[in-house]
Amino acid sequence: MKRLTPIFVFTLLSALGLNAHAGGNAEAGKALAAQTCVACHGADGNSADPQYPRLAGQHADYIERALLDYKNGARTNPIMTGFVASLSKQDMKDVGAWFASQPGVVTPVQPNTISK
Amino acid sequence: MKTTYLSALVLLASASAVPVSSIAAGDAATGKAKAATCMGCHGIPSYINPYPTYHVPRLGGQHAQYLVSALQAYKAGQRSHPTMQAQAKSLSDQDMEDIAAFFAASGK
Numbered sequence: 279m280k281r282l283t284p285i286f287v288f289t290l291l292s293a294l295g296l297n298a299h300a301g302g303n304a305e306a307g308k309a310l311a312a313q314t315c316v317a318c319h320g321a322d323g324n325s326a327d328p329q330y331p332r333l334a335g336q337h338a339d340y341i342e343r344a345l346l347d348y349k350n351g352a353r354t355n356p357i358m359t360g361f362v363a364s365l366s367k368q369d370m371k372d373v374g375a376w377f378a379s380q381p382g383v384v385t386p387v388q389p390n391t392i393s394k
Numbered sequence: 395m396k397t398t399y400l401s402a403l404v405l406l407a408s409a410s411a412v413p414v415s416s417i418a419a420g421d422a423a424t425g426k427a428k429a430a431t432c433m434g435c436h437g438i439p440s441y442i443n444p445y446p447t448y449h450v451p452r453l454g455g456q457h458a459q460y461l462v463s464a465l466q467a468y469k470a471g472q473r474s475h476p477t478m479q480a481q482a483k484s485l486s487d488q489d490m491e492d493i494a495a496f497f498a499a500s501g502k
Contacts, residue, residue, distance in 0.1 A: 328457035331464075337440075337449035352474045353467075385439045386454035386500030 302338055302368075302375025310373050314361050323377040334382025338374035345370040417487050420458055420495025429493045431481065436497075455501020461494035 312321070315333070319325045323334030333341060347353035348362040365373070435441050435450050443450050453461065467473040468482035485493070 325457065328459035329463065330457070331460040332456055335455075336452055339448040340451045343446065343448040347474070354472050383452040383456050384454040384500075384502055385452045386433070386437055386497060387439060388433060388437055 302342070302371035302373070302378075304372070304375040304379045307369075307372035307374065307376030310365075310369055311376055315373065315377075318357070319377075322380040322382070324380070324382050332382050333377035334380035336374075336377055336383055338371070338378035341374035341377055342367075342370045345373065417491055420462075420491035420493075420498075422492070422495040422499040425492035425494070425496030428485075428489050429496050432493065432497075453497040453500070456497055458491070458494035458498035461497055462490045465490045465494070 311319075311323075315323075318327065318330040319333050323336070324332050344353065345358075345362050345365060346367075348355060348358045349365070351359075362370075432453075436453050441450050442448070464473065465482045465485060468475065468478040469485070471479065473479075482490075
């Protein structure tokens with residue numbers, strides 16, 4: 279039984295760890311974003327300069343995908359390529375979760391033209 | 395003589411500062427019609443890109459200037475999404491300005 283205890287503890291910790299990493303942590307993302315992203319994208323992701331995209335309200339997984347694409351070279355931008363080099367996958371999820379939680383861009387839904 | 399040179403320089407400098415372009419500013423109403431295809435994905439809340447799996451971006455209220463640069467990047471092959479590359483290649487510079495104006499004006 280005593281031998282089993284470490285295994286139980288390990289399993290429990292792994293399960294907790296996996297849960298913690300399943301999605302993005304907006305608070306952790308806010309702290310990360312405050313270091314770099316804010317300079318161009320604004321504190322809450324509503325950039326003042328129109329050459330930089332608004333990230334506020336954007337889907338978290340789209341932001342994560344964009345960051346991944348910069349890292350793997352599918353998307354090229356000298357500024358962004360430099361920033362993503364130090365980001366882990368979890369960092370990308372966290373940053374995505376933070377900006378997604380802020381009010382900003384929306385899906386432009388056209389009024390239903392079928393119903394009278 | 396010096397004045398002439400200076401005047402020419404000033405003229406040249408101001409001409410360079412203004413982008414030489416025949417493109418009119420984007421028109422949101424025209425852009426709405428041109429964006430009919432875009433809305434097939436970007437107009438559906440939580441629409442998912444099939445593979446890799448992620449939500450297609452929300453474009454309502456996005457900066458027009460950024461949207462144009464994104465479309466130009468797809469057209470030039472600097473961004474690698476097959477569907478977006480194909481769409482962007484069919485668009486003129488004016489189309490991009492109009493579509494961008496439409497989405498920029500489609501915020502809350």
